[in-house]
Structure formats: structure tokens, C-alpha cells
Amino acid sequence: MIEIEFPANNQFVAALIAASLYFLTYVSLVRLLRYWRNWYPPTRSSSLITAGLALATVAFVSFSPHGLSLFALVLAAGFMACLFGIIAAPAIAFLPGAPRPVVEFFAKHGEHAGLWMIPPAILAGYVLPDARLLGMLVTAMAIELAWFLRRKSTERKSYPVDASDLLVLQTQAKGNIESFAKQHSIRELEISPNGGVNWLGCTKNSLPCPLSHYIHRLGLNTPPCCREHIADLRQFVTGCLRDMGAIHWIDGGTLLGAVRENGALLAWEDDIDISVLLDDDTTWETLCDTISQRGSEDGYYVDIFENKTFLTISYDRPQSWPFRWERNRMRGEIRLDLVTYRHATNNGQPVLERQLLKGAMPVMQSGWHGVPKEIILPTSMINFLGSDIPCPNQSEDFLQTLYGDFRTIELTYVDKNAAKTRADIDLEHVN
Numbered sequence: 079m080i081e082i083e084f085p086a087n088n089q090f091v092a093a094l095i096a097a098s099l100y101f102l103t104y105v106s107l108v109r110l111l112r113y114w115r116n117w118y119p120p121t122r123s124s125s126l127i128t129a130g131l132a133l134a135t136v137a138f139v140s141f142s143p144h145g146l147s148l149f150a151l152v153l154a155a156g157f158m159a160c161l162f163g164i165i166a167a168p169a170i171a172f173l174p175g176a177p178r179p180v181v182e183f184f185a186k187h188g189e190h191a192g193l194w195m196i197p198p199a200i201l202a203g204y205v206l207p208d209a210r211l212l213g214m215l216v217t218a219m220a221i222e223l224a225w226f227l228r229r230k231s232t233e234r235k236s237y238p239v240d241a242s243d244l245l246v247l248q249t250q251a252k253g254n255i256e257s258f259a260k261q262h263s264i265r266e267l268e269i270s271p272n273g274g275v276n277w278l279g280c281t282k283n284s285l286p287c288p289l290s291h292y293i294h295r296l297g298l299n300t301p302p303c304c305r306e307h308i309a310d311l312r313q314f315v316t317g318c319l320r321d322m323g324a325i326h327w328i329d330g331g332t333l334l335g336a337v338r339e340n341g342a343l344l345a346w347e348d349d350i351d352i353s354v355l356l357d358d359d360t361t362w363e364t365l366c367d368t369i370s371q372r373g374s375e376d377g378y379y380v381d382i383f384e385n386k387t388f389l390t391i392s393y394d395r396p397q398s399w400p401f402r403w404e405r406n407r408m409r410g411e412i413r414l415d416l417v418t419y420r421h422a423t424n425n426g427q428p429v430l431e432r433q434l435l436k437g438a439m440p441v442m443q444s445g446w447h448g449v450p451k452e453i454i455l456p457t458s459m460i461n462f463l464g465s466d467i468p469c470p471n472q473s474e475d476f477l478q479t480l481y482g483d484f485r486t487i488e489l490t491y492v493d494k495n496a497a498k499t500r501a502d503i504d505l506e507h508v509n
């Protein structure tokens with residue numbers, strides 16, 4: 079009798095298919111993580127693709143020509159669930175809200191925590207030395223090792239910590255900066271024997287500082303390096319928009335800083351908000367094409383959220399495929415949100431509206447959020463970070479619509495206790 083050997087019966091081919099399936103699932107997962115980083119639930123189609131690939135991987139590992147192996151199923155599913163939880167932790171930690179100790183723990187160790195799965199992988203391979211399972215485990219661990227090695231050597235630049243940053247740091251640390259840094263793994267803090275404090279800041283070639291953790295959880299000011307990169311990013315994006323002839327203006331917290339802090343960033347700023355008006359000359363397509371192309375030329379990462387009509391531009395350099403989306407595993411990010419507005423009418427009045435809610439911007443008849451056109455157009459100019467930048471025509475009315483009494487300091491998204499601790503310093507700073 080002639081036996082026909084299907085490729086999947088061949089041990090090597092089976093291992094290779096399992097490895098490929100795992101790899102595809104991993105790439106799909108790290109791409110999905112961008113939604114949490116931007117505080118949005120993932121789209122149904124992206125979630126289904128990732129879930130489908132994960133199921134296909136587990137099913138392929140569990141089914142052999144002899145049938146289903148429950149043991150292999152439990153091992154493969156359990157291993158993937160644990161590892162994917164570790165991989166997703168830094169992105170999930172971006173979500174504001176009450177602290178999540180387990181997520182924060184894995185987020186804190188995100189550069190190497192995947193390697194903690196090596197002993198369970200060896201154990202699983204030992205108790206069930208099946209080619210398919212081994213193909214999956216070896217691929218998973220090789221990816222984790224590569225992620226760790228690529229992130230290990232990072233170039234940093236020393237910045238002196240200025241008096242106001244130091245005051246906030248001392249207040250949050252209750253006077254003991256050294257033990258505070260240790261407790262919260264603030265690796266950037268460098269304390270010299272004479273008591274001088276320096277910040278080993280992030281660069282274009284390093285991981286960004288875990289900004290949202292330092293600002294939202296610990297109540298610290300934006301680190302000096304990140305402030306510098308935020309200014310650089312703002313310059314890059316406004317340069318692109320100016321060259322395109324696009325009507326744009328600073329929005330949200332960025333406008334608030336420009337108006338209330340006389341052209342400075344809010345001390346706890348974690349991103350930049352710029353808005354752009356889509357019209358016959360600046361379409362969604364031309365905007366996306368121009369920003370993407372300039373981003374790849376000048377070394378800025380661009381992410382396009384088609385269904386929400388906004389883009390994010392980040393300071394970190396885009397990596398080549400298939401490592402492009404692995405950046406979503408980073409704990410920090412220096413980002414500019416570029417939100418689009420469109421012309422519309424609401425109860426017969428001309429308005430400018432956006433899909434995404436900002437502050438308390440009212441809902442329009444279309445279901446989007448908007449303000450009367452004359453509040454924004456024609457745009458005016460305001461000083462911001464040392465140079466003039468377009469702003470809404472009636473900036474104060476615009477801020478009033480968004481935040482109500484915007485002159486009152488409110489540390490949005492900052493942990494309540496951390497905000498309370500620094501309240502006195504912030505009041506003093508303003509008065």
C-alpha cells in the first residue's frame with residue numbers, strides 16, 4: 079500500500095507552519111495595541127483578525143493527524159495567553175483610570191518580561207516534545223530575545239533638572255528622591271554625591287521616557303528631554319502643514335498652555351494637539367500622503383486612524399517591516415495628535431466639526447462635535463514655544479467651550495493623590 083505523506087505530516091514542515099502562524103498572530107497583536115495607546119477600543123475587524131490568527135495557531139498546534147491533543151491545546155493556549163498579556167501590558171497601561179497593579183508591573187518590565195516565559199517554554203517543550211508546539215515556542219522566544227536585544231543598547235543625553243521640575247519631584251518624593259526613584263524604577267534619575275540631580279534623557283535612538291507613567295501616575299513634570307522632543311515634533315508637523323497650505327491651529331491642552339502659560343507647554347503636558355481643516359485643497363488623502371511621506375523621510379512615526387479621521391505623529395524613528403508595529407510595545411511615547419475638522423451646518427449655522435470629542439465640545443446634528451465657524455476662522459496667531467503659530471480666532475471662547483473655567487488649574491488624567499500632592503506648588507506657580 080502506498081502511503082501519501084501530506085506536508086503537515088512532515089515534522090519540519092509542521093514546525094515551520096506553526097512558527098509562521100505564531101509570527102502572524104504576533105504581528106497582528108502588536109499592530110492592534112495602537113488602539114489602547116490612543117485610548118480607543120480596537121476596531122472589531124482588527125480584533126477579529128488577531129483572535130482568528132491566535133485560534134488558528136492554537137488549533138494547528140493541538141490537532142495532529144492522530145486527532146486533537148487536549149494537552150497540547152492547554153499548553154499552547156496557556157502559553158500564548160500569558161505571553162500576549164505581558165506584551166500588551168505597556169499599551170494597556172496607557173489607559174487612564176485607577177492604577178492596575180498587575181498591568182503596571184509587567185509594563186514596567188516590558189523590555190525583558192517576555193523572556194520570563196523561557197523557563198515555561200522549556201518545560202512545555204520537555205513534557206510535550208511535539209514539532210508543532212516546539213515550532214511555536216522557539217519562534218515566540220526568538221522574537222522576545224530580538225525585542226530585548228534591540229532595546230538594550232540605548233543612547234541617552236544628560237539634562238540638568240531645573241528648579242521647578244526639582245520642586246515637583248521633591249514634593250512627590252516627600253523629600254527622598256533616591257528612594258522614590260528606586261520604588262518607581264525611574265531609571266533616568268541620576269543623583270550625584272553632592273546632591274545634584276540630572277535626568278538621563280531619551281533621544282531619537284533610545285526608548286522614549288515612560289511619559290504617561292511619570293506624568294499621570296507619579297504626578298511629575300514632563301521630563302526635559304521629552305519637552306525638547308515635543309517642540310521638535312511640533313516644528314516638524316506645522317512645517318508640513320504650512321508647506322501644504324493647510325488651515326491648521328493648536329487645539330486642546332496645547333492651546334491651553336499657549337494662552338494660560340504665556341506660550342509655554344503645560345508643566346505636565348504629554349502630547350501636542352494640532353487640528354487641520356479638510357476642504358477642497360486639503361483632503362484626507364493628500365493630508366495622509368504628505369504627512370506619511372515626510373514622516374518617513376525625516377524619521378517620524380506616522381499612524382493613520384482612518385475610521386476616526388485623525389493621525390498621530392510620534393518622535394520615534396519608524397522601524398522597517400515587520401518590526402514597524404513593535405513600537406506599540408514601548409512604554410512611553412512622544413506624540414502629536416493631528417485631528418481633522420470639516421465644514422458643516424448645524425441648525426442653519428456654519429460650524430466646524432470633528433469626529434472625536436474634545437473636552438465638552440457640543441454634539442452637532444451630524445453626531446460629530448463642533449463649534450461655530452467664527453470661533454476658529456479666520457485663524458489668528460499666538461506665541462508658542464518661542465515662535466508664532468496659528469490658533470483659533472477666539473481662543474478664549476474656544477477654551478471656554480472645551481474646558482469651562484479654563485483659568486482654573488486642573489490636572490486632567492493625573493492620578494488624584496499625585497495631583498493633590500502637587501496642588502500647592504501649581505497654585506503658587508500661577509499666582
Ligand SMILES: [Zn+2]
Nearest residue numbers: 280287303304
Ligand atoms: Zn524623555
